[in-house]
Amino acid sequence: MNQKGFTLIEMLIVLLIISVLLIITIPNLTENTESIRTKGCEALVLTTEAQVESYYLEHNALPTDLNVLVDENYITQTTCPNGEELNYDSASGKVDSP
Secondary structure: OOOOOOOHHHHHHHHHHHHHHHHHHHHHHHHHHHHHHHHHHHHHHHHHHHHHHHHHHOOOOOOHHHHHHHHHOOOOOOOOOOOEEEEEEEOOEEEEOO
């Protein structure tokens, strides 16, 4: 009976190659995750500022806080992807992240 299959050495070589690839890619993923969260927060700030302007155009007044925008469905969240809460200055209508 002539069976074809992988030898133990071939299997170990494949596992070694997979392990090396994982060691190389996992640190890059963690670095990119932080960058993605930062860019997500920047995008949320810009979107929220645009919605503050929309609120101002419709009501002829700035919202007192960001919860007003949430209550009236202008925005759905006031927290960045990294967990930080947005800051809002009701006097100027400016939004920023900590």
